[in-house]
Amino acid sequence: MLSFDHDSLHAGVVDPEMGSMRVLSETALRFPDSLSFSSGAPYDGNHDLADLSRHVERYIEHLRAKGLPEERVTRLLFQYGPVNGLIRDEVALMLKQDEDIDVPPEAVMITHGFQEAALVALRGLITSADDVLLSVSPAYVGIRGAARMLDVPVHGILEGPDGLDPEAVAEAARRVRSEGRRAVALYLVPDFSNPSGTVVPLAARRRLLEVAAEEDLVILEDNPYGLFAAEGAALPTLKSLDTDRRVVYLGSFAKSTFPGARLGYLVADQEVIDSEGSTRTLAESLSPAKAMFTVGSSTLSQAVVGGILVENGYDLRSATRELAAIYQERLRAALDALSEHFPDGGDHGVTWNTPSGGFFLVLKVPFVADLAAMERSARDHGVSWAPMSMFHLDDDGGRREIRIGFSNLAPDAIREGIARLAGFIEKTPHDTPEERS
Ligand SMILES: Cc1ncc(COP(=O)(O)O)c(C=O)c1O
Structure with missing residues:
Protein backbone atom coordinates (compact mmCIF):
# COMPACT_ATOMS: atom_id res chain seq x y z
CA MET A 1 0.00 0.00 0.00
CA LEU A 2 1.35 3.43 -0.89
CA SER A 3 2.20 5.46 2.18
CA PHE A 4 4.08 8.68 2.79
CA ASP A 5 6.46 10.04 5.31
CA HIS A 6 4.72 13.16 6.60
CA ASP A 7 7.91 15.17 6.21
CA SER A 8 8.30 14.11 2.60
CA LEU A 9 5.31 16.27 1.64
CA HIS A 10 5.67 19.92 0.58
CA ALA A 11 6.74 22.33 3.33
CA GLY A 12 3.49 24.21 2.82
CA VAL A 13 1.45 21.32 4.17
CA VAL A 14 3.99 19.95 6.66
CA ASP A 15 4.98 23.18 8.43
CA PRO A 16 3.10 23.35 11.78
CA GLU A 17 2.82 27.13 11.34
CA MET A 18 0.47 26.53 8.43
CA GLY A 19 -1.90 24.64 10.72
CA SER A 20 -1.79 27.08 13.62
CA MET A 21 -5.13 28.75 12.85
CA ARG A 22 -6.76 25.30 12.76
CA VAL A 23 -5.26 24.53 16.18
CA LEU A 24 -6.80 27.76 17.48
CA SER A 25 -10.29 26.98 16.23
CA GLU A 26 -10.05 23.36 17.43
CA THR A 27 -9.08 24.57 20.91
CA ALA A 28 -12.07 26.90 20.91
CA LEU A 29 -14.28 23.93 19.88
CA ARG A 30 -12.83 21.63 22.57
CA PHE A 31 -13.91 24.11 25.23
CA PRO A 32 -17.38 25.04 24.00
CA ASP A 33 -18.17 27.06 27.12
CA SER A 34 -15.18 29.31 26.60
CA LEU A 35 -15.57 32.75 25.05
CA SER A 36 -13.43 33.14 21.97
CA PHE A 37 -11.31 36.18 21.20
CA SER A 38 -9.27 34.00 18.88
CA SER A 39 -11.03 34.53 15.56
CA GLY A 40 -11.60 37.44 13.22
CA ALA A 41 -15.00 36.18 12.12
CA PRO A 42 -17.37 38.99 11.19
CA TYR A 43 -20.62 39.86 13.00
CA ASP A 44 -23.33 37.52 11.71
CA GLY A 45 -26.44 38.73 13.50
CA ASN A 46 -27.99 40.34 10.43
CA HIS A 47 -28.00 37.42 8.00
CA ASP A 48 -31.26 36.27 6.49
CA LEU A 49 -31.45 33.24 4.20
CA ALA A 50 -34.14 34.91 2.12
CA ASP A 51 -31.63 37.60 1.16
CA LEU A 52 -29.52 35.14 -0.84
CA ARG A 317 -19.28 52.21 2.56
CA SER A 318 -22.76 53.64 3.16
CA ALA A 319 -24.32 50.18 3.24
CA THR A 320 -21.98 49.07 6.05
CA ARG A 321 -22.42 52.10 8.36
CA GLU A 322 -24.56 50.11 10.82
CA LEU A 323 -22.05 47.28 10.78
CA ALA A 324 -19.19 49.73 11.34
CA ALA A 325 -21.05 51.15 14.36
CA ILE A 326 -21.42 47.60 15.77
CA TYR A 327 -17.65 47.00 15.47
CA GLN A 328 -16.87 50.41 16.96
CA GLU A 329 -19.12 49.60 19.94
CA ARG A 330 -17.33 46.27 20.40
CA LEU A 331 -13.94 47.94 20.22
CA ARG A 332 -15.01 50.45 22.90
CA ALA A 333 -16.42 47.63 25.08
CA ALA A 334 -13.05 45.81 24.89
CA LEU A 335 -10.99 48.95 25.62
CA ASP A 336 -13.25 50.03 28.52
CA ALA A 337 -13.19 46.55 30.08
CA LEU A 338 -9.38 46.45 29.81
CA SER A 339 -9.10 49.83 31.57
CA GLU A 340 -11.42 48.60 34.30
CA HIS A 341 -9.51 45.36 34.98
CA PHE A 342 -6.00 46.71 34.47
CA PRO A 343 -6.11 50.22 35.96
CA ASP A 344 -3.37 52.76 35.38
CA GLY A 345 -0.55 52.47 37.89
CA GLY A 346 -1.41 48.85 38.92
CA ASP A 347 1.30 46.17 39.16
CA HIS A 348 -0.48 43.86 36.68
CA GLY A 349 2.20 44.36 33.99
CA VAL A 350 -0.44 44.53 31.23
CA THR A 351 -0.58 47.15 28.45
CA TRP A 352 -2.44 47.29 25.16
CA ASN A 353 -2.76 49.39 22.03
CA THR A 354 -5.86 51.43 21.23
CA PRO A 355 -6.77 50.96 17.57
CA SER A 356 -9.34 53.35 16.14
CA GLY A 357 -11.26 50.63 14.29
CA GLY A 358 -11.06 47.17 12.76
CA PHE A 359 -11.41 43.79 14.47
CA PHE A 360 -8.28 43.40 16.63
CA LEU A 361 -6.17 44.81 19.43
CA VAL A 362 -2.99 43.58 21.07
CA LEU A 363 -2.32 43.01 24.75
CA LYS A 364 1.21 42.81 26.20
CA VAL A 365 1.34 40.43 29.17
CA PRO A 366 4.12 39.64 31.67
CA PHE A 367 4.57 35.96 30.67
CA VAL A 368 5.03 33.84 27.55
CA ALA A 369 1.65 33.68 25.81
CA ASP A 370 2.00 30.62 23.57
CA LEU A 371 -0.49 27.97 22.44
CA ALA A 372 -0.02 26.01 25.69
CA ALA A 373 -0.90 29.16 27.70
CA MET A 374 -3.91 29.73 25.45
CA GLU A 375 -5.10 26.18 26.10
CA ARG A 376 -4.80 26.71 29.89
CA SER A 377 -6.72 29.95 29.51
CA ALA A 378 -9.54 28.22 27.58
CA ARG A 379 -9.67 25.16 29.86
CA ASP A 380 -9.31 26.75 33.29
CA HIS A 381 -10.68 30.26 32.71
CA GLY A 382 -13.11 29.87 29.80
CA VAL A 383 -11.53 32.36 27.42
CA SER A 384 -9.44 31.81 24.29
CA TRP A 385 -7.30 34.23 22.25
CA ALA A 386 -4.50 34.09 19.70
CA PRO A 387 -0.78 34.16 20.58
CA MET A 388 0.82 37.05 18.66
CA SER A 389 3.95 34.94 18.10
CA MET A 390 1.91 33.02 15.48
CA PHE A 391 1.87 36.10 13.28
CA HIS A 392 5.47 37.23 13.61
CA LEU A 393 7.76 36.41 10.73
CA ASP A 394 10.84 36.07 12.92
CA ASP A 395 11.19 33.39 15.58
CA ASP A 396 11.22 35.65 18.58
CA GLY A 397 8.56 38.29 18.04
CA GLY A 398 5.34 38.69 20.02
CA ARG A 399 6.15 36.04 22.63
CA ARG A 400 4.44 37.95 25.44
CA GLU A 401 1.58 39.32 23.37
CA ILE A 402 -2.02 38.31 22.81
CA ARG A 403 -4.30 39.18 19.90
CA ILE A 404 -7.85 40.00 20.99
CA GLY A 405 -10.38 39.60 18.17
CA PHE A 406 -13.58 41.30 19.35
CA SER A 407 -15.61 41.32 16.10
CA ASN A 408 -17.78 38.29 16.75
CA LEU A 409 -18.76 38.77 20.43
CA ALA A 410 -21.54 41.02 21.74
CA PRO A 411 -20.44 43.78 24.16
CA ASP A 412 -21.65 41.83 27.24
CA ALA A 413 -19.70 38.76 26.16
CA ILE A 414 -16.64 40.97 25.53
CA ARG A 415 -16.87 42.36 29.07
CA GLU A 416 -17.23 38.84 30.49
CA GLY A 417 -14.37 37.58 28.31
CA ILE A 418 -12.02 40.36 29.48
CA ALA A 419 -12.98 39.63 33.11
CA ARG A 420 -12.08 35.95 32.55
CA LEU A 421 -8.86 36.96 30.82
CA ALA A 422 -7.97 39.15 33.81
CA GLY A 423 -8.49 36.08 36.04
CA PHE A 424 -6.18 34.03 33.84
CA ILE A 425 -3.49 36.74 33.80
CA GLU A 426 -3.69 37.13 37.56
CA LYS A 427 -3.23 33.37 38.11
CA THR A 428 -0.33 33.01 35.66
CA PRO A 429 3.15 33.42 37.21
CA HIS A 430 4.86 36.53 35.81
CA ASP A 431 8.30 36.28 34.25
CA THR A 432 11.10 38.07 36.05
CA PRO A 433 12.36 41.34 34.49
CA GLU A 434 15.51 39.41 33.39
CA GLU A 435 13.43 36.80 31.60
CA ARG A 436 11.45 39.54 29.88
CA SER A 437 14.49 41.45 28.63
C1 LIG B 1 -5.61 40.88 6.63
C2 LIG B 1 -6.69 40.08 5.99
N1 LIG B 1 -6.78 40.03 4.65
C3 LIG B 1 -7.77 39.37 4.03
C4 LIG B 1 -8.74 38.71 4.77
C5 LIG B 1 -9.88 38.03 4.04
O1 LIG B 1 -9.47 37.00 3.28
P1 LIG B 1 -10.50 36.16 2.37
O2 LIG B 1 -11.14 37.12 1.43
O3 LIG B 1 -9.65 35.15 1.69
O4 LIG B 1 -11.51 35.55 3.31
C6 LIG B 1 -8.67 38.69 6.15
C7 LIG B 1 -9.63 37.90 6.93
O5 LIG B 1 -9.40 37.45 8.02
C8 LIG B 1 -7.63 39.42 6.78
O6 LIG B 1 -7.55 39.49 8.11
Missing part, protein backbone atom coordinates in the same frame (compact mmCIF):
# COMPACT_ATOMS: atom_id res chain seq x y z
CA SER A 53 -32.15 34.46 -3.51
CA ARG A 54 -33.28 38.11 -3.48
CA HIS A 55 -29.72 39.27 -4.26
CA VAL A 56 -29.36 36.74 -7.09
CA GLU A 57 -32.70 37.87 -8.50
CA ARG A 58 -31.58 41.51 -8.26
CA TYR A 59 -28.42 40.74 -10.21
CA ILE A 60 -30.36 38.84 -12.89
CA GLU A 61 -32.69 41.83 -13.26
CA HIS A 62 -29.66 44.08 -13.54
CA LEU A 63 -28.35 41.96 -16.44
CA ARG A 64 -31.75 42.09 -18.13
CA ALA A 65 -31.90 45.86 -17.65
CA LYS A 66 -28.52 46.11 -19.38
CA GLY A 67 -30.31 44.64 -22.42
CA LEU A 68 -28.83 41.13 -22.28
CA PRO A 69 -31.13 38.58 -23.96
CA GLU A 70 -32.61 35.90 -21.67
CA GLU A 71 -30.53 33.16 -23.24
CA ARG A 72 -27.33 35.09 -22.54
CA VAL A 73 -28.31 35.74 -18.92
CA THR A 74 -29.01 32.03 -18.42
CA ARG A 75 -25.69 31.08 -19.94
CA LEU A 76 -23.77 33.62 -17.84
CA LEU A 77 -25.14 32.11 -14.64
CA PHE A 78 -24.90 28.41 -15.58
CA GLN A 79 -21.86 28.12 -17.83
CA TYR A 80 -18.14 28.47 -17.27
CA GLY A 81 -17.74 32.21 -17.22
CA PRO A 82 -15.03 34.69 -18.16
CA VAL A 83 -11.94 33.80 -16.11
CA ASN A 84 -11.52 37.30 -14.65
CA GLY A 85 -15.13 37.41 -13.53
CA LEU A 86 -18.70 38.50 -14.24
CA ILE A 87 -18.95 41.49 -11.91
CA ARG A 88 -15.87 43.48 -12.87
CA ASP A 89 -17.93 46.50 -14.01
CA GLU A 90 -19.84 46.55 -10.75
CA VAL A 91 -16.67 46.22 -8.65
CA ALA A 92 -15.00 49.02 -10.63
CA LEU A 93 -18.01 51.25 -9.86
CA MET A 94 -17.80 50.27 -6.18
CA LEU A 95 -14.07 51.06 -6.04
CA LYS A 96 -14.71 54.53 -7.46
CA GLN A 97 -17.58 55.17 -5.07
CA ASP A 98 -16.13 53.69 -1.87
CA GLU A 99 -12.39 54.29 -2.22
CA ASP A 100 -11.95 56.88 -4.97
CA ILE A 101 -9.99 54.25 -6.89
CA ASP A 102 -10.45 55.02 -10.56
CA VAL A 103 -9.71 51.96 -12.69
CA PRO A 104 -11.36 50.39 -15.75
CA PRO A 105 -13.11 47.00 -15.35
CA GLU A 106 -10.21 45.43 -17.30
CA ALA A 107 -7.98 46.23 -14.31
CA VAL A 108 -10.18 44.12 -12.01
CA MET A 109 -10.01 40.35 -11.50
CA ILE A 110 -12.71 38.71 -9.35
CA THR A 111 -11.09 36.10 -7.12
CA HIS A 112 -11.86 33.36 -4.62
CA GLY A 113 -11.40 35.78 -1.71
CA PHE A 114 -8.27 37.73 -0.83
CA GLN A 115 -6.50 34.39 -0.66
CA GLU A 116 -6.65 33.70 -4.39
CA ALA A 117 -5.83 37.32 -5.19
CA ALA A 118 -2.62 36.95 -3.15
CA LEU A 119 -1.73 33.64 -4.82
CA VAL A 120 -2.32 35.09 -8.30
CA ALA A 121 -0.31 38.24 -7.59
CA LEU A 122 2.63 36.32 -6.12
CA ARG A 123 2.58 33.73 -8.93
CA GLY A 124 2.73 36.45 -11.57
CA LEU A 125 5.27 38.77 -9.96
CA ILE A 126 7.77 36.42 -8.34
CA THR A 127 9.72 34.81 -11.13
CA SER A 128 13.04 33.54 -9.80
CA ALA A 129 14.48 31.86 -6.72
CA ASP A 130 16.24 35.14 -5.86
CA ASP A 131 12.99 37.12 -5.74
CA VAL A 132 11.76 38.09 -2.28
CA LEU A 133 8.46 39.33 -0.88
CA LEU A 134 8.84 42.02 1.78
CA SER A 135 6.06 41.86 4.34
CA VAL A 136 4.95 43.71 7.40
CA SER A 137 5.56 41.63 10.52
CA PRO A 138 3.45 40.56 12.36
CA ALA A 139 1.40 39.57 9.32
CA TYR A 140 -1.91 37.98 8.39
CA VAL A 141 -1.46 34.20 8.14
CA GLY A 142 -3.02 34.21 4.66
CA ILE A 143 -0.11 36.05 3.02
CA ARG A 144 2.52 33.99 4.77
CA GLY A 145 0.67 30.81 3.76
CA ALA A 146 0.24 31.91 0.15
CA ALA A 147 3.98 32.65 -0.06
CA ARG A 148 4.82 29.31 1.54
CA MET A 149 2.62 27.37 -0.88
CA LEU A 150 4.47 28.99 -3.80
CA ASP A 151 7.95 28.70 -2.22
CA VAL A 152 8.28 32.49 -2.19
CA PRO A 153 10.83 33.70 0.40
CA VAL A 154 9.44 36.37 2.72
CA HIS A 155 11.50 39.05 4.45
CA GLY A 156 9.61 40.40 7.48
CA ILE A 157 9.81 44.08 8.48
CA LEU A 158 8.80 44.72 12.08
CA GLU A 159 6.07 47.34 12.32
CA GLY A 160 5.72 49.98 15.05
CA PRO A 161 2.66 51.52 16.70
CA ASP A 162 1.89 53.34 13.41
CA GLY A 163 2.33 50.28 11.21
CA LEU A 164 5.17 50.03 8.71
CA ASP A 165 7.82 52.73 8.76
CA PRO A 166 8.63 53.63 5.12
CA GLU A 167 12.34 54.09 5.94
CA ALA A 168 12.44 50.55 7.36
CA VAL A 169 10.99 49.34 4.05
CA ALA A 170 13.72 51.16 2.09
CA GLU A 171 16.38 49.70 4.35
CA ALA A 172 14.95 46.18 4.00
CA ALA A 173 14.86 46.47 0.19
CA ARG A 174 18.52 47.57 0.18
CA ARG A 175 19.53 44.80 2.57
CA VAL A 176 17.87 42.16 0.38
CA ARG A 177 19.62 43.63 -2.66
CA SER A 178 22.99 43.62 -0.89
CA GLU A 179 22.51 39.85 -0.44
CA GLY A 180 22.24 39.48 -4.23
CA ARG A 181 18.48 39.00 -4.15
CA ARG A 182 15.64 41.14 -5.53
CA ALA A 183 12.91 42.64 -3.34
CA VAL A 184 9.96 42.53 -5.74
CA ALA A 185 6.90 43.42 -3.72
CA LEU A 186 5.81 44.69 -0.32
CA TYR A 187 2.72 43.35 1.47
CA LEU A 188 0.88 45.37 4.09
CA VAL A 189 -2.56 46.14 5.55
CA PRO A 190 -2.51 49.96 6.00
CA ASP A 191 -5.96 50.09 7.65
CA PHE A 192 -6.54 48.23 10.94
CA SER A 193 -4.03 45.53 10.29
CA ASN A 194 -4.61 41.92 11.22
CA PRO A 195 -3.23 41.03 13.77
CA SER A 196 -2.18 44.35 15.33
CA GLY A 197 -4.96 46.85 14.52
CA THR A 198 -2.41 49.47 13.41
CA VAL A 199 -3.17 52.22 10.90
CA VAL A 200 -0.48 53.77 8.67
CA PRO A 201 -0.79 57.60 8.90
CA LEU A 202 -1.37 59.65 5.74
CA ALA A 203 2.15 61.11 5.51
CA ALA A 204 3.66 57.62 5.82
CA ARG A 205 1.31 56.36 3.07
CA ARG A 206 2.65 59.05 0.74
CA ARG A 207 6.22 58.24 1.71
CA LEU A 208 5.63 54.50 1.21
CA LEU A 209 4.61 55.23 -2.39
CA GLU A 210 7.81 57.25 -2.89
CA VAL A 211 9.91 54.46 -1.36
CA ALA A 212 8.21 51.94 -3.63
CA ALA A 213 9.19 54.05 -6.65
CA GLU A 214 12.76 54.58 -5.38
CA GLU A 215 13.30 50.90 -4.59
CA ASP A 216 11.27 49.59 -7.55
CA LEU A 217 8.72 47.71 -5.45
CA VAL A 218 5.15 46.70 -6.20
CA ILE A 219 2.96 47.36 -3.17
CA LEU A 220 0.40 44.65 -2.38
CA GLU A 221 -2.24 46.55 -0.41
CA ASP A 222 -4.67 44.34 1.51
CA ASN A 223 -7.71 46.21 2.80
CA PRO A 224 -10.51 44.10 4.32
CA TYR A 225 -11.16 46.39 7.31
CA GLY A 226 -10.94 49.93 5.85
CA LEU A 227 -14.74 50.32 5.81
CA PHE A 228 -14.83 49.96 9.58
CA ALA A 229 -13.19 53.24 10.55
CA ALA A 230 -14.92 55.60 12.96
CA GLU A 231 -17.31 58.02 11.23
CA GLY A 232 -15.32 60.52 9.15
CA ALA A 233 -11.92 59.06 10.12
CA ALA A 234 -11.18 56.88 7.08
CA LEU A 235 -7.84 57.56 5.38
CA PRO A 236 -7.30 57.30 1.61
CA THR A 237 -6.04 53.91 0.48
CA LEU A 238 -2.55 53.66 -1.00
CA LYS A 239 -4.18 52.70 -4.30
CA SER A 240 -6.23 55.92 -4.39
CA LEU A 241 -3.01 57.94 -3.83
CA ASP A 242 -1.08 55.91 -6.39
CA THR A 243 -0.29 58.10 -9.41
CA ASP A 244 2.62 55.87 -10.46
CA ARG A 245 0.65 52.57 -10.59
CA ARG A 246 2.88 51.03 -7.94
CA VAL A 247 0.00 49.41 -6.07
CA VAL A 248 -1.79 46.13 -6.71
CA TYR A 249 -4.87 46.24 -4.49
CA LEU A 250 -6.11 42.98 -2.95
CA GLY A 251 -9.73 43.25 -1.86
CA SER A 252 -12.12 40.96 -0.04
CA PHE A 253 -15.88 40.78 0.32
CA ALA A 254 -15.48 38.61 3.45
CA LYS A 255 -16.10 41.45 5.89
CA SER A 256 -18.06 43.89 3.71
CA THR A 257 -20.64 41.25 2.63
CA PHE A 258 -20.08 37.73 4.03
CA PRO A 259 -17.12 35.30 4.09
CA GLY A 260 -19.08 32.28 2.84
CA ALA A 261 -19.31 33.94 -0.57
CA ARG A 262 -15.52 33.39 -0.81
CA LEU A 263 -15.22 36.40 -3.06
CA GLY A 264 -12.54 39.04 -3.40
CA TYR A 265 -10.79 40.97 -6.15
CA LEU A 266 -7.40 41.96 -7.44
CA VAL A 267 -6.97 45.44 -8.89
CA ALA A 268 -3.96 45.74 -11.20
CA ASP A 269 -4.09 48.62 -13.71
CA GLN A 270 -0.39 48.41 -14.63
CA GLU A 271 0.35 48.05 -18.35
CA VAL A 272 1.87 44.83 -19.65
CA ILE A 273 3.42 45.06 -23.11
CA ASP A 274 3.93 41.88 -25.13
CA SER A 275 6.54 41.07 -27.78
CA GLU A 276 4.28 42.46 -30.53
CA GLY A 277 3.95 45.74 -28.67
CA SER A 278 0.30 45.35 -27.68
CA THR A 279 -0.70 46.23 -24.15
CA ARG A 280 -3.08 44.73 -21.62
CA THR A 281 -3.63 45.38 -17.96
CA LEU A 282 -1.69 43.35 -15.42
CA ALA A 283 -5.03 41.95 -14.17
CA GLU A 284 -5.70 40.55 -17.66
CA SER A 285 -2.15 39.27 -18.03
CA LEU A 286 -2.42 37.39 -14.72
CA SER A 287 -5.52 35.60 -15.97
CA PRO A 288 -3.74 32.26 -16.73
CA ALA A 289 -2.78 31.99 -13.06
CA LYS A 290 -6.41 32.39 -11.99
CA ALA A 291 -7.51 29.96 -14.70
CA MET A 292 -5.17 27.31 -13.32
CA PHE A 293 -5.93 27.95 -9.62
CA THR A 294 -9.75 28.04 -9.78
CA VAL A 295 -10.84 28.21 -13.48
CA GLY A 296 -13.18 31.04 -12.52
CA SER A 297 -15.06 32.32 -9.49
CA SER A 298 -18.48 30.89 -8.68
CA THR A 299 -21.15 32.58 -10.83
CA LEU A 300 -23.64 32.14 -7.98
CA SER A 301 -21.44 33.93 -5.46
CA GLN A 302 -20.79 36.66 -7.97
CA ALA A 303 -24.53 37.01 -8.59
CA VAL A 304 -25.20 37.35 -4.83
CA VAL A 305 -22.47 39.96 -4.32
CA GLY A 306 -23.36 41.64 -7.64
CA GLY A 307 -26.95 41.92 -6.42
CA ILE A 308 -25.78 43.48 -3.14
CA LEU A 309 -23.68 46.01 -5.06
CA VAL A 310 -26.55 46.95 -7.41
CA GLU A 311 -29.03 47.21 -4.53
CA ASN A 312 -26.74 49.59 -2.66
CA GLY A 313 -25.85 51.78 -5.63
CA TYR A 314 -22.25 50.37 -5.58
CA ASP A 315 -21.77 52.12 -2.24
CA LEU A 316 -20.74 49.51 0.32
